[in-house]
Amino acid sequence: MFVYLPASVRDSDLNRKVICPDGWAKTYGNPDTTPIDTSDTASCDEFAYAASYNSGGMPASLDGMNEVDTGNDCVQTYASRIATGDWRLYDDIRSAAPTWKEVCGRSAMSNYQNTQSMQPFSGTFSSASKYRLLDKDEYWVAFPEFAHCDASKVTVACTVPKP
Numbered sequence: 124m125f126v127y128l129p130a131s132v133r134d135s136d137l138n139r140k141v142i143c144p145d146g147w148a149k150t151y152g153n154p155d156t157t158p159i160d161t162s163d164t165a166s167c168d169e170f171a172y173a174a175s176y177n178s179g180g181m182p183a184s185l186d187g188m189n190e191v192d193t194g195n196d197c198v199q200t201y202a203s204r205i206a207t208g209d210w211r212l213y214d215d216i217r218s219a220a221p222t223w224k225e226v227c228g229r230s231a232m233s234n235y236q237n238t239q240s241m242q243p244f245s246g247t248f249s250s251a252s253k254y255r256l257l258d259k260d261e262y263w264v265a266f267p268e269f270a271h272c273d274a275s276k277v278t279v280a281c282t283v284p285k286p
Contacts, residue, residue: 152231
C-alpha cells in the first residue's frame with residue numbers, strides 16, 4: 124500500500140535526492156551496471172516512489188512513513204543487461220547483505236531503462252487526477268511477475284517472465 128503525495132504538497136525531487144543524490148549512480152553505483160549503448164548513462168532509481176509518503180526520503184516531520192537518513196540505509200541493487208530486452212537485477216555485494224527489514228531500495232541502472240520502463244503507463248499510471256487521488260489517499264501497485272519470488276532466503280533468485 125502506498126500513500127499518495129500530491130504535487131501541491133511534495134517536492135519529490137528532494138525526496139529522491141535523499142535516496143539518489145545527484146551523480147550517485149555514476150560515482151558510487153555498481154560498475155557492472157550496463158548502459159543500453161554508448162550514449163546512455165548510469166542512473167539511480169528509488170523505491171518506494173519519491174512521490175509517496177512511503178518514500179524513504181520523505182521526512183517524518185512532513186508525515187513521511189519510512190524516513191531514512193541516506194540511501195545507504197536502503198537495499199542496494201544494480202541492473203545489468205543480459206541480452207536485448209533481458210535485464211537482471213542483482214544484489215550489490217559491495218554493501219551489507221539485505222536484512223529485508225529495509226524500508227527502501229536503491230538501484231544503479233541504465234538511464235534508458237530507468238526512464239523508459241514506465242512509458243507504457245505514462246497516460247494511466249502517473250495520472251493521479253484520472254483516478255481522483257487526493258492527498259494521503261491509499262493506492263496499491265501490483266507486481267504479479269514477482270509473486271513466485273521467495274525473499275525469505277539469504278539469496279533471492281527468481282526469473283521474471285517476459286510479457
